[in-house]
Every structure is written in C-alpha cells, then in structure tokens.
Amino acid sequence: MSSEVYFLDLREPIDVMRGMDNLMEHFISCFKPKSKIAVKVHIGERGNYTYIRPFFVRKIVDFLKSFEINPFITETVALYPTGLRRNELEILETAKYNGFTEEGLGCPIIVADGPDGENGLDIDVESPYMKSIRIAKAIIDADGVLLVSHVKGHIFSGFGGAIKNLAMGCTTRSSKRLQHAAHGIILRYDMCNGCGKCLEACVFSAISMENGKPIREESRCMYCGNCIFSCDRNAITIFENGKERFQESLAHAAAGVIKGLKNKPMVFMNFLIDITQMCDCATPAGNIITQNIGILASRDPVAIDEASLDLIDASPIFPNLNISPPDPLGKINGTNSRIQIIELEKLGMGSRRYKLIKI
Ligand code: SF4
Numbered sequence: 001m002s003s004e005v006y007f008l009d010l011r012e013p014i015d016v017m018r019g020m021d022n023l024m025e026h027f028i029s030c031f032k033p034k035s036k037i038a039v040k041v042h043i044g045e046r047g048n049y050t051y052i053r054p055f056f057v058r059k060i061v062d063f064l065k066s067f068e069i070n071p072f073i074t075e076t077v078a079l080y081p082t083g084l085r086r087n088e089l090e091i092l093e094t095a096k097y098n099g100f101t102e103e104g105l106g107c108p109i110i111v112a113d114g115p116d117g118e119n120g121l122d123i124d125v126e127s128p129y130m131k132s133i134r135i136a137k138a139i140i141d142a143d144g145v146l147l148v149s150h151v152k153g154h155i156f157s158g159f160g161g162a163i164k165n166l167a168m169g170c171t172t173r174s175s176k177r178l179q180h181a182a183h184g185i186i187l188r189y190d191m192c193n194g195c196g197k198c199l200e201a202c203v204f205s206a207i208s209m210e211n212g213k214p215i216r217e218e219s220r221c222m223y224c225g226n227c228i229f230s231c232d233r234n235a236i237t238i239f240e241n242g243k244e245r246f247q248e249s250l251a252h253a254a255a256g257v258i259k260g261l262k263n264k265p266m267v268f269m270n271f272l273i274d275i276t277q278m279c280d281c282a283t284p285a286g287n288i289i290t291q292n293i294g295i296l297a298s299r300d301p302v303a304i305d306e307a308s309l310d311l312i313d314a315s316p317i318f319p320n321l322n323i324s325p326p327d328p329l330g331k332i333n334g335t336n337s338r339i340q341i342i343e344l345e346k347l348g349m350g351s352r353r354y355k356l357i358k359i
C-alpha cells in the first residue's frame with residue numbers, strides 16, 4: 001500500500017503563506033480541538049544560519065490555533081558538548097538568539113527533556129544496539145506531535161529528515177548516546193603520534209594518556225565525536241560500517257518513539273529549503289547543494305523521507321560540488337542515506353511506496 005505525501009512546490013513562484021494553508025489543510029483533521037500538540041523543531045546551533053526560519057514555524061502555529069488546537073514549540077538538549085544547546089537554559093537562550101521566541105511564535109517554547117536533557121519515559125525497543133530509549137517528557141505527554149524537519153546532510157547518517165528528528169530529536173541525551181554508540185569509536189595507534197589533542201577535546205574525561213598513547217574509557221564516553229574532529233591525523237575513527245549501523249540505530253529509536261506515542265496523531269512536515277551538506281548543529285553547515293524544492297507533509301515518516309530524497313535526486317545539484325544523483329547527500333557524507341528509511345520500513349512503521357500529491 002502506498003502512503004500519501006503532499007507537496008508544496010516552491011520551485012514555482014507561489015504565495016507561500018497561502019500554499020502552507022493548503023498543505024496543512026490535508027492533515028489538520030487528525031488533531032482534535034483543545035488538544036495539546038508538540039511542534040518539534042530544530043532551533044539551530046548558535047552560528048548555524050540554515051535551519052528552518054522561525055516565520056514558517058509561526059505560520060504553522062497560527063494555523064493550528066485557528067482550529068482551536070493548542071500548540072507548543074519543543075526541542076531537546078543536544079549530546080555534543082561544543083555548542084550552546086547543552087541544557088535547558090542554553091536552548092532557550094539559543095532559541096531567542098536564532099529568532100524563536102514565545103512572543104514571535106505566539107505559543108510556549110518548552111525544552112521537552114527538561115533541565116539536563118534526561119527527563120522522559122523509557123520504552124523498550126527491538127534493536128541490537130539498545131534495549132530501550134527514553135522519549136522526552138513533553139513530547140510523550142502531548143496529545144499529538146507535528147514533527148517539523150529540515151532536510152539536510154549529516155556526517156554520520158548521510159541525510160537527516162523525519163526519521164532522524166524522531167530518533168535523535170525526540171529522545172533524551174542518554175538515548176542519543178546509545179544511538180551514536182552504534183557507530184563505535186576506534187583508536188588507530190598506527191596513525192597516532194601521541195599529541196594529546198583528543199585528551200583536551202574530551203570534556204567528559206573519557207580519554208587518558210598511558211605511555212604516550214590515548215586510552216578511551218567506554219563507560220565515560222558519550223560518543224559526542226569531539227575527539228574524532230580534534231585529531232588531525234585521522235587516528236580516531238568509527239567502525240568501517242559505522243554510518244550504516246548508526247542509521248539502523250536511528251530507525252530502531254524512531255520506531256520506539258512511534259511505539260511510545262501509541263495511537264496519538266503524528267504528522268510529519270519536511271522542509272526542502274537550504275539543503276546543506278551538513279546538519280543544523282554544524283556551524284556552518286557547508287554548501288547548499290541544490291535549489292529550494294518545497295515543503296512536504298505526510299502521516300508516514302518513511303514515505304516523506306523517501307519522497308524527500310527522490311525530489312533531491314531529481315533536482316540539479318550545483319555544479320561546483322561536482323557530485324551527481326542518486327543520493328548526493330549520502331555521497332557527500334560517505335554512506336547510503338536510504339538505509340535508515342529501509343530499516344524503518346522493515347520494522348513496519350511506514351512504506352517507501354508513496355503517492356506524491358502536488359497541491
Ligand atoms: S589527537 Fe590523534 S594523534 Fe593526537 S593523541 Fe589523540 S589520537 Fe593520537
């Protein structure tokens with residue numbers, strides 16, 4: 001059976017405000033009046049400038065409110081220690097800095113997993129990588145979820161869309177750690193010169209030096225990747241199939257979030273605008289790879305991510321990047337981006353077969 005994916009085509013000169021109304025009309029009936037709906041966004045790291053513009057989110061909020069629905073904007077605490085989204089206070093400050101304010105959006109902004117990014121509900125998952133995940137409290141407590149995802153590249157998963165926003169975006173820090181642990185961390189002593197830069201880079205004190213060589217203590221490691229990026233000799237890396245394992249773990253966690261939300265309504269909106277090589281945590285996120293394509297909406301996270309990649313495949317990639325379809329984001333980031341989609345479909349959480357309905 002194929003799923004419906006609605007498409008607002010922004011390659012044509014259209015009134016985007018009216019277009020968004022037309023797009024959202026196709027799913028609004030699944031949310032009940034008076035219900036409390038979590039609108040999950042990525043507010044962008046401080047210094048990133050290609051995240052979804054707040055005005056689109058305001059438009060979504062206004063539309064929900066016009067049907068007497070009570071939305072709130074929500075985000076979760078980041079895993080990595082280098083940015084300014086490491087706890088609730090920093091998220092709220094960065095949200096303001098990046099233009100997401102309660103006044104501007106017209107609804108509350110809630111950090112879904114609380115002050116230190118651990119507040120949530122544990123749900124068992126079927127995965128070789130983890131036994132359970134913890135879904136962020138405000139998300140699990142909502143009456144429904146509207147997942148607003150920016151489609152862009154990601155260094156470990158090739159691309160990020162709805163599945164990544166479900167898996168990483170809706171879970172707590174310890175669950176983000178478990179998902180990243182799937183890609184592993186390897187120290188290659190044949191490449192290491194003992195410079196100690198990784199020791200300085202690890203704010204979790206998971207690295208120590210013994211006889212001039214770094215040792216990583218697994219139980220302290222948050223899998224933030226900071227040591228990998230600090231080593232200019234490529235002596236710290238992930239498993240050979242780490243990016244593929246990571247995508248599988250994303251799919252397993254995404255399935256857990258869907259399972260945890262039981263039969264609450266979930267809607268997915270993917271923004272194919274400012275499609276960058278890297279994610280909204282990156283500062284900056286690399287080149288934009290193609291023209292703005294549009295906005296998709298669906299009830300199926302598998303179908304909407306598949307449709308997003310198909311639309312990118314059909315879009316001319318900017319020639320300076322010297323990369324061609326299929327899967328340009330996967331090629332840039334060294335993996336097949338569709339693994340996460342295929343895995344979530346295998347788990348019965350959606351269909352890669354879809355009908356694209358242009359509105
Ligand atoms: S930064 Fe790289 S080269 Fe330097 S000690 Fe760490 S692993 Fe070795």
Ligand code: SF4
Pocket residue numbers: 185201202203204205206207216220221222223224225226227228
């Ligand atoms: S060892 Fe590396 S990946 Fe692990 S916490 Fe330290 S910097 Fe992060």
